[in-house]
Amino acid sequence: MATRKKLKKGVWVFFVVILFLSIAIYSGINIYKDYQYKQTYEYKLLEIGYTKDEVNKLKEVFKNEELDIFLESEKNEDILNLIDEKYFLKKNFEKYLSYKEKNKKKELSEIVRNINLHLDKKYYEELQNTNQSLDTLMLVNKYYALPSDYEPTELVTISTKYAWGTKGSKKTRQVTLDAFLEMWDQAMEDGYYLMINSAYRSYQDQEKVYNDRKNSRGEKYADSVAARPGSSEHQTGLSLDIFSKNNSNQSTFKDTPEAAWLKENAHKYGFVLRYPEDKVNITGYSYESWHYRYVGVDVATKCFEENITFDEYYAYYLEK
Numbered sequence: 001m002a003t004r005k006k007l008k009k010g011v012w013v014f015f016v017v018i019l020f021l022s023i024a025i026y027s028g029i030n031i032y033k034d035y036q037y038k039q040t041y042e043y044k045l046l047e048i049g050y051t052k053d054e055v056n057k058l059k060e061v062f063k064n065e066e067l068d069i070f071l072e073s074e075k076n077e078d079i080l081n082l083i084d085e086k087y088f089l090k091k092n093f094e095k096y097l098s099y100k101e102k103n104k105k106k107e108l109s110e111i112v113r114n115i116n117l118h119l120d121k122k123y124y125e126e127l128q129n130t131n132q133s134l135d136t137l138m139l140v141n142k143y144y145a146l147p148s149d150y151e152p153t154e155l156v157t158i159s160t161k162y163a164w165g166t167k168g169s170k171k172t173r174q175v176t177l178d179a180f181l182e183m184w185d186q187a188m189e190d191g192y193y194l195m196i197n198s199a200y201r202s203y204q205d206q207e208k209v210y211n212d213r214k215n216s217r218g219e220k221y222a223d224s225v226a227a228r229p230g231s232s233e234h235q236t237g238l239s240l241d242i243f244s245k246n247n248s249n250q251s252t253f254k255d256t257p258e259a260a261w262l263k264e265n266a267h268k269y270g271f272v273l274r275y276p277e278d279k280v281n282i283t284g285y286s287y288e289s290w291h292y293r294y295v296g297v298d299v300a301t302k303c304f305e306e307n308i309t310f311d312e313y314y315a316y317y318l319e320k
């Protein structure tokens with residue numbers, strides 16, 4: 001009997017010990033889990049004041065270690081709104097923030113755009129060589145330039161039926177001419193006679209154009225109306241200055257039906273109006289109702305539909 005009692009007691013002790021051990025292990029695991037969770041970015045961000053949805057949004061865009069930057073300060077609504085911007089690029093994120101810091105009154109869309117397009121830098125200040133391998137999509141502007149010896153291949157002569165000047169004096173790339181001729185036919189059918197005033201320009205030609213302007217009215221004026229050599233799109237052989245047979249006047253062409261026709265239809269043939277009236281602060285050029293750039297139908301159509309310049313297209317869709 002005594003042995004049985006002892007045995008019973010032993011079983012009880014055993015179960016009690018097991019129970020305590022289980023509770024201890026369970027609590028230990030929980031404490032450890034809790035400790036681990038508190039080390040996560042999710043916990044730390046929630047502590048700062050971001051909601052669960054906002055944390056998920058941040059985690060979608062940023063890798064774990066990249067989230068450190070958000071832990072250094074209080075919750076920042078700008079960060080969340082920046083991510084929602086249509087043209088937000090993650091690689092520029094920190095630049096957006098420091099630019100916003102210096103330009104508190106600027107809208108976030110403007111912050112994103114300016115940084116994407118390097119507009120926070122002065123024109124020509126940090127000129128880079130453009131990526132020539134992009135071919136018909138190479139960007140030439142006040143930030144991306146061509147070397148002085150760049151000459152496009154397959155330059156062809158434009159007939160005087162389509163261009164002013166002496167025979168053989170206007171040249172362009174074959175791809176540009178083909179697209180132009182297709183557009184010319186349609187314009188003619190619609191009752192408009194298009195004429196080219198300027199096409200391919202060599203680095204040296206552009207140097208002359210720019211220096212003439214600079215010598216007559218100074219650098220500031222020259223920069224607003226002409227590209228510095230190397231930064232002229234005309235050197236690509238993809239740009240055309242298109243007027244009508246009746247009007248080749250830079251100040252009045254914008255009001256002609258031909259200018260209106262081009263504006264509405266050029267993208268169907270692969271051309272973009274390169275320096276629109278409402279984008280002067282983006283392109284850095286005064287409105288040029290005559291300057292069209294060949295980029296191909298798909299890209300031209302996208303620029304047209306999104307109402308963006310080729311600079312913006314490049315920054316967001318090609319350079320990103």
Ligand SMILES: [Zn+2]
Nearest residue numbers: 239240241291
């Ligand atoms: Zn031009």
